[in-house]
Amino acid sequence: MTGPSSEPALEVVGLKKAFGGLAVTQDVALKVRAGERRLIIGPNGAGKTTLFNQISGDLRPNAGSIRLLGADVTYLPPFKRAHRGLSRTYQIITLFAGDTLEHNVSLGLLGLRPSRWQMWLPMSSYRDLATESRRALDAVGLLHLADRPISDIAYGERRRVELAVALAQKPRVLLLDEPLAGLSNTERSTVKSLIASIPRDTTLIMIEHDMDTALDLAETVTLLNYGRVIVDGERDAVIADERTREVYLGT
Amino acid sequence: MKWIAAVLIGGSLLLPPFFAGDFYINLASQILIAAIFALSLNLLVGFGGMTSLGHASYLGVAAYISALLTSRYGFDHGAAALISILGTTAMAAFFGVIALRASGLGFLMITLALSQVLWGLAYRMSNVTNGDNGITGLTRPAPFGFSLESPVAFYWFVLIVSTIAFLMMTTFVTSAFGSSLKGVRDQPRRMAALGFNPWLIRWITFVYAGLWGAVAGLLYVYYHKYIHPSSLSTTSSAEALLGVIAGGSGTLGGPAVGAALVLLLKNYASAYIERWNMLLGLVFLFIVLVMPAGIVPGFSRLMAGLRGENR
Numbered sequence: 001m002t003g004p005s006s007e008p009a010l011e012v013v014g015l016k017k018a019f020g021g022l023a024v025t026q027d028v029a030l031k032v033r034a035g036e037r038r039l040i041i042g043p044n045g046a047g048k049t050t051l052f053n054q055i056s057g058d059l060r061p062n063a064g065s066i067r068l069l070g071a072d073v074t075y076l077p078p079f080k081r082a083h084r085g086l087s088r089t090y091q092i093i094t095l096f097a098g099d100t101l102e103h104n105v106s107l108g109l110l111g112l113r114p115s116r117w118q119m120w121l122p123m124s125s126y127r128d129l130a131t132e133s134r135r136a137l138d139a140v141g142l143l144h145l146a147d148r149p150i151s152d153i154a155y156g157e158r159r160r161v162e163l164a165v166a167l168a169q170k171p172r173v174l175l176l177d178e179p180l181a182g183l184s185n186t187e188r189s190t191v192k193s194l195i196a197s198i199p200r201d202t203t204l205i206m207i208e209h210d211m212d213t214a215l216d217l218a219e220t221v222t223l224l225n226y227g228r229v230i231v232d233g234e235r236d237a238v239i240a241d242e243r244t245r246e247v248y249l250g251t
Numbered sequence: 252m253k254w255i256a257a258v259l260i261g262g263s264l265l266l267p268p269f270f271a272g273d274f275y276i277n278l279a280s281q282i283l284i285a286a287i288f289a290l291s292l293n294l295l296v297g298f299g300g301m302t303s304l305g306h307a308s309y310l311g312v313a314a315y316i317s318a319l320l321t322s323r324y325g326f327d328h329g330a331a332a333l334i335s336i337l338g339t340t341a342m343a344a345f346f347g348v349i350a351l352r353a354s355g356l357g358f359l360m361i362t363l364a365l366s367q368v369l370w371g372l373a374y375r376m377s378n379v380t381n382g383d384n385g386i387t388g389l390t391r392p393a394p395f396g397f398s399l400e401s402p403v404a405f406y407w408f409v410l411i412v413s414t415i416a417f418l419m420m421t422t423f424v425t426s427a428f429g430s431s432l433k434g435v436r437d438q439p440r441r442m443a444a445l446g447f448n449p450w451l452i453r454w455i456t457f458v459y460a461g462l463w464g465a466v467a468g469l470l471y472v473y474y475h476k477y478i479h480p481s482s483l484s485t486t487s488s489a490e491a492l493l494g495v496i497a498g499g500s501g502t503l504g505g506p507a508v509g510a511a512l513v514l515l516l517k518n519y520a521s522a523y524i525e526r527w528n529m530l531l532g533l534v535f536l537f538i539v540l541v542m543p544a545g546i547v548p549g550f551s552r553l554m555a556g557l558r559g560e561n562r
Contacts, residue, residue, distance in 0.1 A: 056444055082446035094441040096434060107434050110427060111446030119428040126427070169445070 007070040009034040009173050009203035010055065015064035017047075017054060017227075024050045025061065026227040032173075032220075034069075035200045039218035039235070040207045043247065047227040048207045049091055052175050055205075056088045057081050069172060083112060085172030089162040089179060091207070095150045101161055102146040105133035108165040136168035137161075140194055156187035163194060174198070176206040180213055188213055215239070223247060260504070264410060268403045276402040277474075278518060282511045283406075283413040284470045289494045289506035290420050291463035296492065297501030298424050299456045300436035301351075302359050304488050305366030308346070309464030311483030312369060313339040314472035318386045319379070328392030336465045343461020347454045366488060373480035385479035389472060399473065409470055416463055421503055423459060432456055493531075497538045499545025508546050 010032040017025035024047045032038050040048050053059040055066055057078035065074045073081050095104050106129045110116045115126060123129060137143045140160040145153055150161065159179060166174055179195065180188055192213050198204060208214035215221075221238040223231040231241045238244055267279045288310055295301040313335045320331035350361040373380045380386070391399040399405045423429055434442045435449045443449050472478050481487065490513055498509025516534060520527040542549025 058440060058444070077448070078440075078443040079446050079448045082444060088444055090441070094438050096437055098437075103430075107430065107442075108445050110431065111442070115427055116431050116447060117428055119423055119426045121427065122425045123427045123430045165445070 007034070008032055008067070009036065009069055010205065011067040012051075012055070013065050013067075015051070015054060015066070016062045017050060017059060018062060024227045025054065028064070028224075028227070028229055030222060030229070030232075032203055032205060034172075034203055036203055037217055037219045038203075038205045039214050039221045040205065040224060041209075041211070041214075041221060042224035042230075045226075046224040048224055049177055050227075051224070052088065052177055052205075052207065056086060056175060079111075082169070086175070087166045087169045087171030087173070088175035089166050089177055091177040091181060093155075093158050093162055095158060095161055095165070097151045098149055100147050100149055101137055101142060101153070101164075102130060102133045104150060104161055105136050105164050105168050106130065108168050109133060112169055132168060136164045139167065140164045141190065156183050159183060159187070159191060160194070163191070167198065171202055173203045173205070176204065176208075178207055178209065180208055180210045192217065257504075268406055273402045276406050278514070280402070280406045280409045280474055281518075282514050283409045284467055284474060285491070285494065285510035285514050286507035287413050287416045287463060287470065288467035289491050289498070289510035290417065291460045291467060292491050293495045293500055293502075293506040294420060294424065294456055294460040294463070296495050297499075297506070298429065298432050298436065299453055299460075301354070301453060301457070302492070303350075303362040304359050304485065304492060305346075305350075305362030305364075306460070306464055306491055307483050307485070307487040308362075308366040308369050309339050309343060309461045310468035310471055310487070311373065311478075311480075312342060313465035313468030314478045314482060315373065315380065315386075317469055318389050318472055318478045322386060322389055328390075329394075332392065332469055335469060336462065339465035339468065340458060340462045343458045343464070344454075346461070347457035351450060351453055351457065363485065363488075366483065366485065370480055370483040370485070373483050380480070383480065385477055387477050389476040389478070391473045391476065405474065409474075412466065412470060416466060417507075420463060424503070428452070428455075493535055497535055497545060499547035499549070502545065502547050505545050505547035512546070 008031045010030065012028055012030040015025050015028040016023070028051060040051070042048055050059065054061045057073070057076060061074065065072060067073065068081060068084055068086055071084065073084065096107065103123075106123060109129050109132055110123065134143055134146055137146050140163055142157060142160055142164065145157065150158060153161070159182070163179060176195070179191055183191060188210070195204070195206070195217055206214065206217065215235060218235050220233060221235050222229055223238060223244055225247045230247060231238045231243050267276050271279070288306070292303065292306045295303050295306070316335040316338050317331045320326040320334060321328060326334070346362075346365050349365065350358055353361055374382055391405065393399060394408070397404060399408050424432065431442065431447050431452055435447060435452050439449045471482065491510070494509035494513045495506040496509070497512060498507065499505025512534070513531070516531050517527065520530045524530055538546060
């Protein structure tokens with residue numbers, strides 16, 4: 001199923017998406033190497049999250065194709081992409097508020113296992129699920145809250161649970177949609193070092209507004225505006241580029 | 252606390268045959284049948300987030316199939332029951348494919364429309380269903396030679412079946428699959444991104460709910476020895492839905508409590524008040540205002556509150 005290592009982890013070609021007359025993705029092309037750290041930036045409404053939604057399968061593009069780890073997934077439903085090694089977090093936190101942290105992470109683990117169809121034994125009878133879930137929570141520093149419901153914990157902690165759910169799945173390609181949004185300075189540096197410690201066999205694509213933090217994490221940057229790729233390349237080259245300044249400073 | 256309540260309720264179900272008269276034993280049988288039906292609807296409404304207004308379809312169709320096979324085509328009860336359950340479940344599988352093209356209000360409308368079609372058929376296809384006269388002169392089965400004609404014998408039979416039904420449905424919702432079902436109810440998009448197939452999870456639940464709806468339908472027709480198109484009507488779907496919501500949707504015992512309440516109101520109130528539906532409405536209004544989550548969650552919150560104050 002996996003292609004040679006030279007194969008890009010993610011390749012988007014000629015992607016188009018419009019909501020009525022509003023074109024939100026226009027001829028977007030993107031090529032992300034395996035193991036790369038890619039940052040996607042752009043002003044509000046540039047089409048960043050819409051692009052993510054098409055990559056993860058929540059939205060179907062009007063035209064173009066998406067290849068994940070060498071296979072065409074343009075028309076695959078989201079859950080099949082997850083089984084091919086794609087995982088994502090959401091800009092707006094979508095966790096199971098009434099359930100414990102451990103249960104939230106366990107659900108992520110269960111999603112990739114055949115036992116998710118099992119109708120006889122409760123989830124708690126799978127000890128390895130709980131063990132792995134706790135290990136993932138430990139990795140984001142939340143083991144002490146494992147038995148508390150999501151509704152009990154603070155916003156910054158929820159962001160980390162989002163990460164734990166995604167990381168527990170050991171994805172080959174991970175999409176992070178504003179993982180630093182709404183965090184305090186201390187939380188920011190915690191999450192930043194967390195992201196920095198993600199192993200290299202996971203390809204990372206991240207949307208983030210906080211440039212100071214995010215640029216440190218990125219190797220390559222894609223700048224979107226009005227649904228188009230404006231600049232794309234090595235981090236320093238994109239920052240220095242005239243067009244980046246134009247988009248951000250409006251000159 | 253929860254276990255004590257469960258044991259008390261379970262134990263009290265063993266009592267009616269020893270103390271109560273025939274009228275009350277029959278009432279208890281009816282309550283158990285309504286409870287199975289409500290629990291099966293609760294799989295959809297409470298655990299799956301799929302509000303159906305057509306669940307009576309499964310009860311009615313199972314009852315009609317059994318009634319027709321035994322009274323008209325000379326099938327014995329065992330074969331008729333098997334065909335009835337399999338046929339109704341297959342129908343649920345088909346209806347599920349249609350209804351699950353939509354969610355929320357759309358889903359509700361499709362289930363309503365499908366059940367209206369069946370209700371219309373039962374009324375108008377009188378050469379098969381005997382229309383508004385219903386099918387009379389039905390018999391009860393005699394499993395392993397035990398006659399179920401007496402109220403007490405029938406009560407034991409219903410109690411055994413409903414215990415199995417309760418355990419099977421409880422196991423279903425507490426299983427790993429049940430966890431994914433609740434996940435799909437709360438965050439379908441997230442669940443899909445995690446690798447779950449929301450459509451298939453909903454469809455399997457829909458079919459399973461249809462299966463237990465069919466079991467309730469069989470018991471229903473055995474009890475009444477009569478079947479009428481009204482069993483397929485929106486009113487019976489809505490009554491079951493009200494029971495589920497009043498008792499507490501998404502809880503294990505709530506729908507049974509709600510179903511019991513509906514049935515008791517219907518049986519008692521209708522003896523004294525002609526417009527018993529009005530009373531039913533008022534009772535529901537009261538429940539919804541005082542305990543928006545339903546009777547069972549409402550009471551457990553109340554108990555928790557009392558205990559908290561005593562401490």
